[in-house]
Amino acid sequence: MYDVVVVGGGPSGATAAEDLARSGHSVALLDREGRIKPCGGAIPPRLMQDFDIGEEQLVAKVNTARMISPTGRHVDIPIENGFVGMVDRKDFDPFLRARAEAAGAVRYTGTFVRIDRDKKAKKRWVVYRDKETGEERKLETRLIIGADGANSRVARDEIPGGDKVPLVFAYHEIIAAPEKNDRYDPMRCDVIYDGAISPDFYGWVFPHGGTTSVGMGTYIQSVNLKEATAALRQASGLADCETLRREGAPIPLKPLRFWDNARDVVLAGDAAGVVAPSSGEGIYYAMVCGRVAATACAATLKSGRITDLALARRLFMKEHKTVFRVLGQMQDAYYKSDSRRERFVSLCHDVDVQKLTFEAYMNKKLVKARPLAHLKIGFKNARHLLGLVRETHV
Structure with a gap:
């Protein structure tokens, strides 16, 4: 029996599996393989630092x-x-799965079907269809991480609202x-x-x-x-x-309201909806989400309190909720029409906007050390939205 079965071997699932295996838990990583997600492939220095990604994984530096x-x-x-x-997902994702396996996670290749439970015996199994044989097989486990992407079958079956993600x-x-x-x-x-x-x-x-x-x-x-x-x-x-x-x-492009079922399942990555609004950036947030899901599972296994599964969403939102809110507001403000898009590009000419935008992107935090610059940007943003600024032509 496994402590945790991770469904999905993208950046989020592979990170969760690796973290749990390195902390001494028995982990199964179930992935169907053969699928490459469409992705620009940009990763900031913060990701490389936090998740020990060497430059040999990069195909370009921008x-x-x-x-x-x-x-x-x-x-x-x-x-x-x-x-x-810049990474290419056809190479980056297999690298992360291989690293999880090297840490001790056991790999299985197949498609998630359902979760079976025996309430009397307090047992549960992840049922999957083996890729090679086509047969249904079972993995007994104490907890499940659903990291099976957008349109997650785990989320749809187990989490309230899991089938209603924009x-x-x-x-x-x-x-x-x-x-x-x-x-x-x-x-x-x-x-x-x-x-x-x-x-x-x-x-x-x-x-x-x-x-x-x-x-x-x-x-x-x-x-x-x-x-x-x-x-x-x-x-x-x-x-x-x-x-x-x-x-x-x-x-x-919107985090789900609930990431766990208050029983034995917690979501991570695209399944939890953690792709940044406006930018569509997902790799960094997926890996962070996998890490907090692993943390929540480890806490639950240690304490026996199933409420500890809620730590995943709480930890993630504590760090990134404000950034997601600001990016969502920016998307709502500027992506509605071409005239708004023209104003947005014009706003990007501003040096304060450029510096704070990339400081936030590179470090994954809204910079608080320059309050005057934030005030200036807010004022400039309002003027651009109201069309009070003459467009800059380049």
Whole structure:
């Protein structure tokens, strides 16, 4: 019998499994494998530091972010005092799973089916369909971490409201990267705020060394993701680059109200809804969520108090609730129309905005050391929203 079965082997599930195994618990990691999540692949230095990710895992280092408006205006924001690392999920996720296994987690490959319980005997089993044989098998366990992504079957079956998460539908194409030119820079991430590409989110061109991720996301199901990405490639001068693979998946942009069932299950990662609004950043928050889920399980196993499962959400929100709220407000304010997107890109020209934005991104905290700058940004933000600022053309 396992102390914990982790369902899902992405960054969140693999991190939870590794943490629990290193703390001496018996852990099973169930993953279906063969699926690559569409992802720009950006990871900040804070992630590399907190989760011991070496530079050998990076496929590129980015030193500039370019924000592009609907009319083609752009502003280049330098990343001072460091870089943003880029990973390719087809390699990064297997690395994390292998590290969890090396720490002592036992790997199983298959698809989650359900959780069976014997109330009298106080036993439970994770039932899964083995990938190789197609047969149903069982893993007996004391606790379960559901880290099986957006549209999580664990969340749907076990958590109140687990089937009602608002989702962005994301799609990207991995293409062979061109040589550096006046439109493409292998050390720059381009973020495109254009209703013709995405009516309510954004498109991206993110370098991955010898390849590039080109994609977009939207809440609107009627949008043709492939056509929008083709338009983005054409606009970015990347239409003739070889397409190596195509990937699509839903991405949640709002944390669930409940992460545990007050019995034996706690969620982590996309299953819990921890993708940052506005930016869509998920890898760092997924790994943090996996860590706090592991902490909650360890506390529950030690104390015997099932209420300790609620520690996962409490610990995460204590650290990141404010950032999520501010990013959500920014998305609500600026992603509604192209005129708003124009004002947002104009706001990004401001040096105070640039510095505080990247300080927050790199360190994962809203910086409190410069209150005057925060006041200035609030004032500038209001003027841009009200259309009182003349647009800056670049």
